[in-house]
Amino acid sequence: MSKPRTLFEKIWDKHVVMQEGNNPSVLYIDLHLVHEVTSPQAFQGLRDKGLTVRRPDKTIATMDHSIPTTPIGQPITDKIAAAQIRQMERNCQEFGVRLFDMDSENRGIVHVIGPEHGLTQPGMTIVCGDSHTSTHGAFGALAFGIGTSEVEHVMATQTLLQRKPKTMEIRVNGKLKPGVTSKDIILAIIAKNGVAGGTGYVFEYTGEAIRSLSMEERMTICNMSIEGGARAGMIAPDETTFEYIKGKPHAPKGAEWDAAVEYWKSLPTDEGAEYDALVELNADDLTPMITYGTHPGMGMPIAGTVPAPADVPVGERFTLEKALTYMDVEGGKPLLGKEIDVVFLGSCTNSRITDLRAAADLIKGHKVSDSVRFMVVPGSQKVKIQAEKEGLDKIFMEAGADWRTAGCSMCIAMNGDQLAPGEYAISTSNRNFEGRQGKGGRTFLASPLTAVASAITGKVTDVRDMMEG
Amino acid sequence: MEEFKQLNAKVVAIETTDIDTDQIIPAIFLKTTTKVGLGKNLFSHWRYNEDGSPKEDFIINTPEAEGAEILLAGDNFGCGSSREHAPWALMDYGFKAIVSTSFADIFRNNSLKNGLLPVIVDEETHAQLMSLAMEDPNLHLSIDLESQTLNLPDGRKVEFPIDAFSKTCMLEGIDQLGYLQKQLDKIEAFEADYGNRVDTLTPA
Numbered sequence: 001m002s003k004p005r006t007l008f009e010k011i012w013d014k015h016v017v018m019q020e021g022n023n024p025s026v027l028y029i030d031l032h033l034v035h036e037v038t039s040p041q042a043f044q045g046l047r048d049k050g051l052t053v054r055r056p057d058k059t060i061a062t063m064d065h066s067i068p069t070t071p072i073g074q075p076i077t078d079k080i081a082a083a084q085i086r087q088m089e090r091n092c093q094e095f096g097v098r099l100f101d102m103d104s105e106n107r108g109i110v111h112v113i114g115p116e117h118g119l120t121q122p123g124m125t126i127v128c129g130d131s132h133t134s135t136h137g138a139f140g141a142l143a144f145g146i147g148t149s150e151v152e153h154v155m156a157t158q159t160l161l162q163r164k165p166k167t168m169e170i171r172v173n174g175k176l177k178p179g180v181t182s183k184d185i186i187l188a189i190i191a192k193n194g195v196a197g198g199t200g201y202v203f204e205y206t207g208e209a210i211r212s213l214s215m216e217e218r219m220t221i222c223n224m225s226i227e228g229g230a231r232a233g234m235i236a237p238d239e240t241t242f243e244y245i246k247g248k249p250h251a252p253k254g255a256e257w258d259a260a261v262e263y264w265k266s267l268p269t270d271e272g273a274e275y276d277a278l279v280e281l282n283a284d285d286l287t288p289m290i291t292y293g294t295h296p297g298m299g300m301p302i303a304g305t306v307p308a309p310a311d312v313p314v315g316e317r318f319t320l321e322k323a324l325t326y327m328d329v330e331g332g333k334p335l336l337g338k339e340i341d342v343v344f345l346g347s348c349t350n351s352r353i354t355d356l357r358a359a360a361d362l363i364k365g366h367k368v369s370d371s372v373r374f375m376v377v378p379g380s381q382k383v384k385i386q387a388e389k390e391g392l393d394k395i396f397m398e399a400g401a402d403w404r405t406a407g408c409s410m411c412i413a414m415n416g417d418q419l420a421p422g423e424y425a426i427s428t429s430n431r432n433f434e435g436r437q438g439k440g441g442r443t444f445l446a447s448p449l450t451a452v453a454s455a456i457t458g459k460v461t462d463v464r465d466m467m468e469g
Numbered sequence: 470m471e472e473f474k475q476l477n478a479k480v481v482a483i484e485t486t487d488i489d490t491d492q493i494i495p496a497i498f499l500k501t502t503t504k505v506g507l508g509k510n511l512f513s514h515w516r517y518n519e520d521g522s523p524k525e526d527f528i529i530n531t532p533e534a535e536g537a538e539i540l541l542a543g544d545n546f547g548c549g550s551s552r553e554h555a556p557w558a559l560m561d562y563g564f565k566a567i568v569s570t571s572f573a574d575i576f577r578n579n580s581l582k583n584g585l586l587p588v589i590v591d592e593e594t595h596a597q598l599m600s601l602a603m604e605d606p607n608l609h610l611s612i613d614l615e616s617q618t619l620n621l622p623d624g625r626k627v628e629f630p631i632d633a634f635s636k637t638c639m640l641e642g643i644d645q646l647g648y649l650q651k652q653l654d655k656i657e658a659f660e661a662d663y664g665n666r667v668d669t670l671t672p673a
Binding site for chain 1: 492
């Protein structure tokens with residue numbers, strides 16, 4: 001009988017091409033996702049060395065970071081962004097990489113389109129020059145972000161040099177209460193475990209609460225693994241996973257489907273397999289979460305009070321003081337009722353169809369507060385088309401929200417969708433770093449439900465009050 | 470990539486912990502298609518006012534910081550986005566080594582592939598270095614990669630960890646891609662037994 005192994009170990013073992021002495025392993029990559037911002041220098045590196053993209057059949061490209069979210073066909077007014085997009089088109093053509101370009105109905109945020117095309121499948125190794133590649137781990141894949149040098153390595157060899165990370169089980173017991181979402185689970189994990197708690201680890205999320213989540217809710221959790229310091233976060237595949245993949249354009253079909261499912265069923269962690277660390281929390285105890293500071297670990301229950309610098313260990317005081325000054329919020333005080341200027345519903349964390357449905361369901365019959373600019377940015381053009389088919393766009397627009405085309409938009413604020421200095425936003429995205437959503441802008445991270453509730457009142461709002469009322 | 474053997478250089482200290490790559494180089498500067506010229510926008514939001522004038526109280530803008538090649542920073546340096554523009558910006562500015570108690574995984578990997586040395590020290594050494602840097606704006610440290618030591622002004626030598634493979638690459642200025650290319654026959658043999666799971670080129 002072989003030694004019991006974790007989900008991570010099974011995938012790792014299957015993809016190690018070779019490993020010499022104390023050198024890192026050569027790890028085979030099944031799918032390489034490419035976008036316009038972290039790839040130009042890698043393509044140039046290939047060109048300079050006379051190399052090709054070795055396996056274009058395992059590579060797919062899209063444009064998401066620097067593109068506008070204005071209607072398709074309008075010219076791109078940012079000349080530098082336009083040049084980067086043109087360069088992407090040229091690079092993909094020259095190297096034979098399939099590109100979902102600006103006009104494509106398949107275009108979208110790279111971590112939204114992989115799953116929706118059925119390219120993301122259990123047991124795969126998936127990389128992208130983007131830290132939120134961890135999203136794809138929701139399918140029981142080993143997926144992680146890489147730098148541009150590594151993008152070039154994968155393009156040239158379909159492999160990467162990697163040291164085997166440690167594993168951390170994050171067990172979420174119990175059941176979520178109404179108004180509490182998977183976004184609140186991951187914000188609570190990061191608040192508990194810290195932004196560096198996962199450094200050197202791959203997370204595997206387990207437990208009853210995780211099992212009962214839909215695929216899109218699982219993606220929200222895995223997406224933010226990197227905010228907890230882990231390059232990858234995974235969830236073992238199950239019937240929910242298979243159901244989601246079935247019938248997607250690149251999903252296996254016929255006899256291949258049966259063989260694939262049989263293999264996928266062998267992936268979950270064996271009984272008796274050991275993780276290097278364990279973090280445990282109970283979903284029953286969770287409430288909606290919100291961040292108050294300038295990294296995703298500075299989070300708290302929405303009805304809580306912001307910690308005062310005097311209440312935290314000496315080593316964290318300087319950074320907390322700096323964060324509270326930047327955010328202009330006071331330690332020891334609550335955030336509930338604080339006026340906000342912008343609500344952003346979007347990003348690879350929370351922009352999928354079920355996020356939009358939940359948000360539309362809550363805003364229906366309400367109006368966005370006069371003092372709030374509410375931007376809704378679908379994660380992909382397919383999500384946008386589906387939402388419009390269901391009439392969600394009309395619900396948002398009737399409420400006074402701005403309905404956009406797909407892209408990363410205000411999550412990274414490269415494309416002109418951004419906060420003005422001093423503005424407060426509630427965002428469903430993943431990072432509240434200083435200036436992340438525009439220089440001087442201030443971000444509170446929260447779930448789509450909290451975002452909508454706050455858009456209606458114009459203030460930081462506990463969605464549970466609205467649901468009870 | 471340039472060789473990194475020894476470095477004796479001036480230190481500039483930023484006490485903040487969890488300095489993310491959005492601070493190191495804000496996303497607005499990632500529209501470039503080259504690696505050069507990012508140094509002028511290193512720490513841009515912290516370094517410049519709205520009108521583009523330098524913020525005089527930010528350490529990098531002080532005359533004492535001029536010529537510094539070692540950055541001493543708080544714990545978990547380089548967290549957040551995977552952008553390799555962060556080490557490119559640090560190096561383009563002139564930094565050759567970063568000293569902290571820990572680094573985010575992706576940033577550390579990216580740095581080692583560009584010849585920027587991440588030096589990990591224990592908390593006590595870090596605290597000592599921070600207070601030395603606050604007292605002496607002209608603090609110099611020397612680093613010897615071969616022996617993996619950081620030499621403090623009081624003569625104390627502190628060892629720092631680095632894996633042997635990355636160390637060799639740094640010492641000899643070797644691009645890690647070369648190592649992978651040498652294994653192409655093994656990669657091909659691996660693929661032969663592997664089957665093709667997903668084909669992105671098939672229209673679907």
